[in-house]
Amino acid sequence: NAGVMQNPRHLVRRRGQEARLRCSPMKGHSHVYWYRQLPEEGLKFMVYLQKENIIDESGMPKERFSAEFPKEGPSILRIQQVVRGDSAAYFCASSPGQESYGYTFGSGTRLTVV
Amino acid sequence: DQQVKQNSPSLSVQEGRISILNCDYTNSMFDYFLWYKKYPAEGPTFLISISSIKDKNEDGRFTVFLNKSAKHLSLHIVPSQPGDSAVYFCAASAGNTPLVFGKGTRLSVIA
DSSP states (O other): OOSOEEEOSEEEEOTTOOEEEEEEOOTTOOEEEEEEEOTTOOEEEEEEEETTEEEEOTTSOSSSEEEEOOSSSOEEEEEOSOOGGGOEEEEEEEESSSOGGGOEEOOOEEEEEO | OOSEEOOOSEEEEETTSOEEEEEEEOOTTOOEEEEEEEOTTSOOEEEEEEETTOSEEEETTEEEEEETTTTEEEEEESSOOGGGOEEEEEEEESTTOOOEEOOOEEEEEEO
């Protein structure tokens, strides 16, 4: 297992289109976290999921953003009707449990909205 | 409101010298603290951590110090090497809640 896999690495969308970002956690990890890094900013928590459940979405914008982690397949972060302000690096992390020290991050998806 | 603050956006250190990266936090419920290192175009990688019951943790060239009364932690790298040049993020957690990150400090180690 190569670790946490995110794809695509780079995604360009026009304003108003939809963006889908995928994250496959490490083998044996059932907890997934999505973070966003805006230019010159730190990593901002968006959402925490376990298989088929959203545990904490306190960092997710209320509109246009949604996330899922189905029983089979990767976790998906979906952004509808993208705007220029959505341009950022989106990182996914996984852990085997709720322990804070167990996070492994993927390489991220860089979303550019034109 | 920023619960985890890294007030120095950048730091330059000569190779072989000590690098000291600082981090302050405001949430007294934080009980676990971590440092992550990030290279360009890569995800953050875990470096070292410390529980609130300790005041120091050491791993090779890296040592993290925690001062709970001051709500301050620091990462010491000694001796610094050019390969240490990266962005360092301080992160904290309260009772296994998702990690809260600072804005990062860009360390440049000059040969």
